[in-house]
Amino acid sequence: xxxxxIEAPFSVILKAYSENQDITSRxxxxxxxxxxxxxNNDFYKQITxxxxxxxxxxxxxISCPGSKKITVVAWAGLxxxxxxxxxxxxxxxxxxxxxxxxxxxxxxxxxxxDLFYGQVTVYRSATKAAAQExxxxxxxxxxSILTKGVFKVFDSKEGxxxxxIKRTKSSFNCNGELTGSDIEYIIPATLNEKGNLTTGTFxxxxxxxxxxxLYRDDVMVLSSENVKNSENVPANxxxxxxxxxxxxxxxxxxxxxxxxxxxxxxxxx
Numbered sequence: 001x002x003x004x005x006i007e008a009p010f011s012v013i014l015k016a017y018s019e020n021q022d023i024t025s026r027x028x029x030x031x032x033x034x035x036x037x038x039x040n041n042d043f044y045k046q047i048t049x050x051x052x053x054x055x056x057x058x059x060x061x062i063s064c065p066g067s068k069k070i071t072v073v074a075w076a077g078l079x080x081x082x083x084x085x086x087x088x089x090x091x092x093x094x095x096x097x098x099x100x101x102x103x104x105x106x107x108x109x110x111x112x113x114d115l116f117y118g119q120v121t122v123y124r125s126a127t128k129a130a131a132q133e134x135x136x137x138x139x140x141x142x143x144s145i146l147t148k149g150v151f152k153v154f155d156s157k158e159g160x161x162x163x164x165i166k167r168t169k170s171s172f173n174c175n176g177e178l179t180g181s182d183i184e185y186i187i188p189a190t191l192n193e194k195g196n197l198t199t200g201t202f203x204x205x206x207x208x209x210x211x212x213x214l215y216r217d218d219v220m221v222l223s224s225e226n227v228k229n230s231e232n233v234p235a236n237x238x239x240x241x242x243x244x245x246x247x248x249x250x251x252x253x254x255x256x257x258x259x260x261x262x263x264x265x266x267x268x269x
Contacts, residue, residue, distance in 0.1 A: 009061040010070050010122045011131035014054050018138040018259055019238035029054055029116055032076035032136065035088060035097055039067040043092040059131035062122075069123045073097055073174060074136050076116040083113060100171040101183055101205065108170075108185045112203050115139040117176040139176060141206040141235035144199060144263055145187070147214055147222065149248035151195035159216045161189040161197050166211040168204055168235065178205065189214070201263075206237040214245065227252045 015022055016029045032054065034047040044064050053060070064070045071094060078085055078099065085099045086092070102109040118136035145163055164184055171180030185204055189197040197214070204210070209232045214222040222245055224233050229251050235241055242255045242263050257263075 011059045012134040013131045029076045035073040037071045041094040074118040077114045079113040097174040138238040140203040142240040147197040147245040152248035163187040164213045168207040
């Protein structure tokens with residue numbers, strides 16, 4: 001029993017998840033910032049938890065004198081190059097906390113980092129309570145795009161190719177929900193000897209249905225909205241969307257796989 005004049009600290013244990021799988025031990029999460037709010041949802045303090053702490057599954061003790069409960073919001077994977085997060089001080093409340101992709105006139109400066117988010121409310125206990133789990137979940141989607149049949153349409157290897165990806169939001173609110181204005185990404189594409197344009201795997205913020213456009217020397221030559229068999233192109237958090245366009249046939253195929261799947265494209269003819 002803790003003497004009444006000394007309040008037992010609150011305690012949380014961080015666990016990382018992707019697509020409902022516990023991936024804490026994989027070490028994908030490098031560093032996590034905890035934003036602590038008191039019982040009135042006023043900002044109290046922030047705490048940085050390093051990767052080793054997470055891997056060892058150690059409880060993080062948090063003092064917040066005078067509060068019967070605290071709410072802890074966790075963000076991991078933020079990068080100064082890609083994202084900005086609200087600068088919090090004692091004058092702020094929980095709804096002020098927002099993460100946004102840095103952009104220039106609606107075009108992302110760079111691709112989002114491997115972001116994880118979680119939130120938990122912890123109640124005070126008279127005795128030292130067991131640590132409560134704070135589940136942080138992957139908030140970005142992974143994508144790869146291949147376009148084949150380029151030489152059948154353009155009989156030269158010349159040209160600067162890139163994709164534009166449209167119709168995704170630019171920010172997350174304090175509950176980890178997507179918000180803000182739309183943003184677009186510009187993804188360079190490499191033309192190989194077989195006449196296939198490849199991107200490798202990259203991350204974007206999730207959305208129900210993205211629009212993908214292919215440009216050659218700044219002229220649009222293909223759009224996922226205008227192909228013959230147009231279908232939804234989802235970008236789900238914690239999953240990978242693999243897209244194959246055929247430029248000569250003007251069609252698309254979409255396959256959703258686990259995060260980090262290595263795609264082997266077999267192209268015939």
